[in-house]
Amino acid sequence: MATPLEYSSIETIEDSVSCLRGAFISGKSRLVTWRKYYIQRLYDLVKENEDRFYDALAKDMKKPRLEAFIGDISPVLEECVYYLDNIDNLMKDKKVKARSRVTNATATNVIRKDALGLVLIFGAWNFPLQLTLIPLVGAIAAGNTVIIKPSEISAYTSALLTELFPLYMDSNMYRIVNGGVDESTALLTHHFDHIFYTGSTRVGKIVMTAAAKHLTPVTLELGGKCPAIVTEDVDIDTVAQRIAFGKFYNGGQACVAADYVLIHESQLDAFIASFGRTIKKWFGDNPQNSQDFARMISDTHFDHVARLVNSRESGDIVIGGGMDRDEKYIAPTLITNLDYSESVLMGDEIFGPVLPVLTFKKIRDAVNYVNKKHAPLALYIFSKNQKAIDRILTTTQSGGVLINDTLMHQAEYALPFGGIGHSGMGNYHGAKSFDTFTHERSIMVKKQRLESLMGVRYPPYTAKNLSL
Ligand code: NAD
Numbered sequence: 405m406a407t408p409l410e411y412s413s414i415e416t417i418e419d420s421v422s423c424l425r426g427a428f429i430s431g432k433s434r435l436v437t438w439r440k441y442y443i444q445r446l447y448d449l450v451k452e453n454e455d456r457f458y459d460a461l462a463k464d465m466k467k468p469r470l471e472a473f474i475g476d477i478s479p480v481l482e483e484c485v486y487y488l489d490n491i492d493n494l495m496k497d498k499k500v501k502a503r504s505r506v507t508n509a510t511a512t513n514v515i516r517k518d519a520l521g522l523v524l525i526f527g528a529w530n531f532p533l534q535l536t537l538i539p540l541v542g543a544i545a546a547g548n549t550v551i552i553k554p555s556e557i558s559a560y561t562s563a564l565l566t567e568l569f570p571l572y573m574d575s576n577m578y579r580i581v582n583g584g585v586d587e588s589t590a591l592l593t594h595h596f597d598h599i600f601y602t603g604s605t606r607v608g609k610i611v612m613t614a615a616a617k618h619l620t621p622v623t624l625e626l627g628g629k630c631p632a633i634v635t636e637d638v639d640i641d642t643v644a645q646r647i648a649f650g651k652f653y654n655g656g657q658a659c660v661a662a663d664y665v666l667i668h669e670s671q672l673d674a675f676i677a678s679f680g681r682t683i684k685k686w687f688g689d690n691p692q693n694s695q696d697f698a699r700m701i702s703d704t705h706f707d708h709v710a711r712l713v714n715s716r717e718s719g720d721i722v723i724g725g726g727m728d729r730d731e732k733y734i735a736p737t738l739i740t741n742l743d744y745s746e747s748v749l750m751g752d753e754i755f756g757p758v759l760p761v762l763t764f765k766k767i768r769d770a771v772n773y774v775n776k777k778h779a780p781l782a783l784y785i786f787s788k789n790q791k792a793i794d795r796i797l798t799t800t801q802s803g804g805v806l807i808n809d810t811l812m813h814q815a816e817y818a819l820p821f822g823g824i825g826h827s828g829m830g831n832y833h834g835a836k837s838f839d840t841f842t843h844e845r846s847i848m849v850k851k852q853r854l855e856s857l858m859g860v861r862y863p864p865y866t867a868k869n870l871s872l
Pocket residue numbers: 526528529530535554555556557583584585588589602603604605606607608610624625626627628658659660753755781823828
């Protein structure tokens with residue numbers, strides 16, 4: 405099918421970069437009235453076109469309307485409101501009490517919250533509004549000029565955003581560049597003051613390498629396999645539902661999806677039974693007919709998950725396993741009896757509605773398994789045993805942790821969100837986004853008086869002034 409998204413011509417990229425860099429120097433993007441006005445415009449862009457975005461998200465991946473509201477529309481609106489309410493406070497200079505030093509006796513110190521300059525933001529397709537516009541709100545609030553590069557994979561949503569963006573936003577300050585690998589590569593040859601990238605670890609490395617050539621700092625919001633560890637003492641129906649939510653929301657295509665489960669062996673059978681009941685309750689006898697279950701975003705993504713499920717080394721399919729390539733549909737699936745080290749399902753991030761479930765006897769074994777892999781973006785622990793929870797926390801690493809639920813910590817914007825190691829670097833959301841796109845510029849102001857006292861530091865260095 406032809407893509408509805410028109411790619412930017414590579415020749416215009418240089419022009420966009422130099423236009424927005426010049427615009428930054430004009431100082432306009434740093435005016436508080438300007439920042440507030442365009443945050444409000446961004447709010448209007450999303451709010452006034454909400455229904456069109458639901459349609460576009462449904463065309464891209466049959467995203468259910470409520471999931472589109474929770475995952476794309478509402479986070480952007482809420483972030484705009486947060487900044488409109490808090491920007492004055494966030495922008496305030498921070499006064500710093502001086503440490504005593506005679507030669508700075510007349511000084512006052514402040515940390516000024518300066519914009520970084522021209523920022524480049526790469527969005528991702530799975531939540532194409534949230535993952536493109538949330539960093540944009542923070543970058544505007546901090547006073548930067550910005551180029552956004554939405555994902556070409558969520559083509560309908562990105563095309564709609566591209567149509568609306570110049571109608572609401574000032575193109576001399578905020579611009580969209582569209583395209584795939586060639587256009588992204590062309591963008592990355594330019595100097596930016598910050599690059600904010602959401603996507604795979606593989607491309608994250610490419611972005612960081614390109615940024616290093618200009619000494620550009622980066623924020624990388626990447627992926628990984630997020631484990632859910634389930635200990636012996638749990639309410640199994642609650643756990644099954646909360647893990648099912650963390651696996652089937654957006655068709656399993658979330659960076660913080662529960663990728664796999666490590667469950668105490670005593671709970672395996674009860675978990676499988678409860679998980680099966682949950683699928684039936686939520687999606688009916690044939691989930692393919694459900695309006696509440698999303699599709700794989702593309703044939704390529706479908707093929708990746710299908711290959712994992714159909715591989716001989718996968719394990720035993722206990723629930724689901726069905727698929728339909730014409731509809732990019734993969735059934736909610738649970739697989740057990742996997743070989744820890746051999747199963748293809750335990751290699752790369754699955755990014756689909758397929759849940760491998762492995763068992764452990766001792767917490768130590770679960771922790772060892774998690775630690776064999778790169779630190780994940782999220783770690784989920786289901787337990788009522790505080791000692792077990794503490795033990796897991798002190799012996800593992802992850803971007804974030806959620807105890808007794810899945811996904812919901814990502815939606816709490818009072819918490820910074822980001823990865824560690826292969827799952828990313830830097831973080832954002834709410835006030836943290838403002839920090840991400842801000843340079844703390846230390847400013848000391850001195851008076852031109854008391855020169856005789858200040859003069860003790862000047863040569864010639866006599867014994868007298870050295871003692872001072
Ligand atoms: P991707 O990294 O393959 O593609 C992202 C974008 O990078 C593409 O749209 C393309 O424009 C660009 N790109 C691709 N190849 C490139 C190249 N060789 N050179 C330059 N640019 C290139 O990622 P994806 O499939 O869109 O996303 C899936 C991954 O993103 C998963 O691992 C997921 O966990 C992660 N993710 C992370 C977060 C987060 O917040 N941490 C959110 C969503 C997705």
